[in-house]
Structure formats: C-alpha cells, structure tokens
Amino acid sequence: MTIRIANGECVARSLQKIFPQDEILPFNEAMCEGEYCLPVYGDAFCSMRAEAYGVSLTDYLKKSPRGALRTIGRFGRAELYFDGDMFCAVNALTLLAFLEQEGYSGELWFNHIEQDASATVLSRFPLPKIGWVAAYKCIFLKKQPCKTGVALFDDALPLFFAYKQTDNELLRYARKHAEREESALLRDIMERFRPYGLSDCAAKRFIDRAKEPL
Numbered sequence: 001m002t003i004r005i006a007n008g009e010c011v012a013r014s015l016q017k018i019f020p021q022d023e024i025l026p027f028n029e030a031m032c033e034g035e036y037c038l039p040v041y042g043d044a045f046c047s048m049r050a051e052a053y054g055v056s057l058t059d060y061l062k063k064s065p066r067g068a069l070r071t072i073g074r075f076g077r078a079e080l081y082f083d084g085d086m087f088c089a090v091n092a093l094t095l096l097a098f099l100e101q102e103g104y105s106g107e108l109w110f111n112h113i114e115q116d117a118s119a120t121v122l123s124r125f126p127l128p129k130i131g132w133v134a135a136y137k138c139i140f141l142k143k144q145p146c147k148t149g150v151a152l153f154d155d156a157l158p159l160f161f162a163y164k165q166t167d168n169e170l171l172r173y174a175r176k177h178a179e180r181e182e183s184a185l186l187r188d189i190m191e192r193f194r195p196y197g198l199s200d201c202a203a204k205r206f207i208d209r210a211k212e213p214l
Contacts, residue, residue: 003075005065007082007091010117015081018119023075026062030199031090032163036140040132042065042097069098077107080127083115086163089156091140093148096109097136100129112152115194159196170196170203174210182207 003023006012012026034052037044041064050060061067072078080095082088092110099108100200108127114120138146139157143164147154162168170193177185182204189203 001075002077002079003072003081004081005095006119006208007088007113008117011081011113011119012115014102014119023068025065025068027065027091027095029065029091029094030087030202031120031140032087032160032202036136038137038141040094040103040136041069069095069102072099072104073106075106077109078104079109079111079118080112082112082195083113084152084156085115085195086159086200087157087197087202089153090160093132093136093139093153093157096127096132100132104129110150110152115197156195163196169193170198170206170211174206178207178210 002019003025004015004019005025005027006015007027009026009028012024015022015024028055029049035048036060037048039045046060046064046066047057050057053060080092080098082092093149105139108129110125110127111121112123112125114122127150130136132151135146135148137159138144143161145158145161148157163170170189174185174194177188180188184205185207186200189206190200
C-alpha cells in the first residue's frame with residue numbers, strides 16, 4: 001500500500017482526484033513558527049506546536065497528522081509531495097525526522113511539485129531513510145546550518161535562519177512600504193519573497209510587526 005503525504009489541504013485534494021485508491025494525508029504544519037524539541041510528535045512537541053499556532057492542544061490535535069502518522073508502518077511506500085520553498089523544506093525535514101525516529105522501513109520518495117497547489121510533479125527521486133534526525137537537531141535545536149545531501153532542501157533551508165531573525169529582509173521590506181494599502185502589500189510580499197513560501201497569515205505577521213515602534 002502507498003500513502004501520499006501532501007504539503008497541505010489543497011494539494012491533498014488534488015492528489016485525491018489523481019489517486020482515489022490511495023491514502024492521502026495533508027501535512028498540516030508550519031514548522032517555521034514556534035519552538036522545537038524531540039521526539040517529533042511527542043507530547044512536548046505537540047504542546048509547542050499548539051502554542052506556536054495560538055490554539056488549544058485539543059484543537060491542534062484535531063488537524064495534526066500525528067494520529068495518522070502513527071500507523072505509517074503498514075504502508076510499504078510513502079510518497080511526499082512538497083514544493084521547493086523554505087516553508088515546505090522545514091516541514092518535509094520534520095516529517096522525515098519523524099519517519100526515521102519511528103524506524104519506517106518502506107520505500108521513500110519525494111515529489112517536487114509546482115508552487116500552485118496543483119500537485120503537478122516537476123521531479124521525483126528517492127530519499128534516504130537516515131540522517132534526518134541529525135539534521136533536525138542541527139537546524140532546529142542547535143540552530144546551526146547543515147547539509148542534508150538533498151539539493152532541494154539545501155537550497156531552501158538557509159532561508160529558515162533568515163526568517164527567524166528578529167530583523168530580516170521581510171520585516172525591512174514591510175517597514176519600508178508601510179504606507180501602502182495592506183492587501184496590496186500582502187500580495188507583494190508573498191510574490192517578492194516566493195522562495196520563503198509565505199502564507200497570507202505569515203506575511204501579515206511581518207506587516208503587523210513593521211507597524212510596531214523601533
């Protein structure tokens with residue numbers, strides 16, 4: 001059996017139409033936000049996720065993929081569908097660290113998709129099963145850059161460190177253009193900084209922060 005893990009609800013719906021016979025799981029996380037710990041999807045991890053999103057633990061667990069992922073060992077193949085931006089890279093790294101942590105032994109494939117929620121595959125390649133927990137520790141816990149050996153991730157993950165800075169290019173741009181109408185500035189930031197893979201909520205947080213006194 002195959003499980004197909006999508007980078008969000010929209011891609012999951014597209015995949016369901018293409019593969020109606022397969023299990024489709026949206027990976028509803030935003031790992032660029034909040035704090036981090038191990039084990040992935042342990043109790044402390046889930047509490048940190050809920051706090052990062054500003055929701056109750058109960059509400060977080062309703063949308064979290066944790067429950068479905070606990071049965072992933074019954075699938076002989078896992079196909080991941082993520083695009084190549086920073087947001088997706090940190091999510092995929094977390095998912096892969098979980099799979100290694102749980103000793104997943106099935107086939108593991110990565111599908112690099114268009115950044116438009118269409119599930120259009122640009123390239124597909126196998127992934128190693130080990131090395132992800134070490135990369136997770138290095139990037140999230142030690143807050144140090146490291147190479148994963150997967151070029152797509154290694155190109156995107158450095159942006160995570162820029163994103164987490166208290167004064168980064170996103171905030172400076174929002175501050176410089178603070179006089180603009182908010183919806184227009186929101187669209188501009190999401191387009192101008194596409195490699196980050198910002199959601200509208202994430203972009204708005206930078207706009208709101210830019211309004212705060214220096």
